[in-house]
């Protein structure tokens with residue numbers, strides 16, 4: 392169902408940050424669960440292993456509204472160790488896709504549109520903006536403290552590459568970010584290895600050696616605090632198997648997928664998002680559900696084959712109770728919705744009713 396979104400795509404990121412959330416998240420009535428929480432998510436009891444992944448929850452007010460609205464897992468938008476600017480407006484645009492976004496179609500490019508209707512797919516392009524750590528640390532700590540007994544706030548972060556390409560410094564920045572997030576009291580940390588806007592043609596999650604090195608360094612820093620890695624869709628099964636072999640016993644959870652990149656133009660054939668390096672941006676929503684479900688199933692099979700224990704977080708195109716069920720059946724321990732939840736802030740309550 393499409394309702395008034397809690398992030399307003401017609402407003403800038405800054406306006407959303409300052410004045411949001413909107414729609415049913417503006418002044419949510421606290422959802423009261425009944426019975427006992429039956430599920431465990433990385434050592435935390437939850438009523439339903441369902442939440443909002445990194446991105447749409449821009450700050451503590453958004454996180455609190457999500458928790459109060461019945462989303463038991465809320466991921467605070469990915470932060471960096473230092474302030475970082477947001478890409479130019481617009482940052483969220485609807486795309487004209489009715490069925491699946493195949494990898495072939497993603498390579499050929501897609502068309503944007505003005506209306507947000509079901510089945511909804513969008514492109515988003517923020518560039519992972521961040522405030523200075525002292526600002527988000529205080530805000531995140533308050534959001535963490537707001538979680539009820541059977542809810543959990545996840546702190547998402549990533550490192551920032553310096554111009555000189557110093558790999559040691561890049562890894563050290565991931566480790567510092569992890570430490571700063573852990574200091575807020577967040578019980579679960581998530582590292583974003585799948586940001587399509589890091590200025591590299593290749594996402595970090597496809598560089599298995601770097602994923603391993605960085606994950607190990609982060610785990611050395613945060614000890615027993617669970618670490619989830621966020622990865623993109625892997626087309627190649629051998630490459631996915633190599634990744635899982637190398638990191639499946641280091642990390643505590645794997646969240647997949649992030650968006651699928653595609654060139655986005657308007658009906659006139661012009662670049663839809665203004666600025667250099669923004670022709671290709673990440674597509675999310677209904678049209679990538681097939682990819683999220685596919686990855687969930689493959690991760691489950693690999694976990695079994697390799698006798699591993701990592702938690703699987705299924706993400707991509709979830710907008711209904713039926714989608715939640717499909718992900719659970721495919722092997723997801725927890726399920727998350729970004730686009731679907733943005734346009735339906737009542738989604739967790741609707742799933743809980745089923």
Ligand SMILES: Cc1cc2nc3c(=O)[nH]c(=O)nc-3n(C[C@H](O)[C@H](O)[C@H](O)COP(=O)(O)O)c2cc1C
Pocket residue numbers: 444445446447468469483515517519547583621648649650675676677679706707708709727728729730731
């Ligand atoms: C507005 C928006 C902002 C996002 N920002 C981030 C982010 O900061 N970090 C991240 O790991 N993923 C980010 N994502 C990706 C989502 O977490 C998710 O992986 C992706 O949107 C697929 O899920 P969906 O089909 O339910 O939207 C963002 C998504 C949206 C819609």
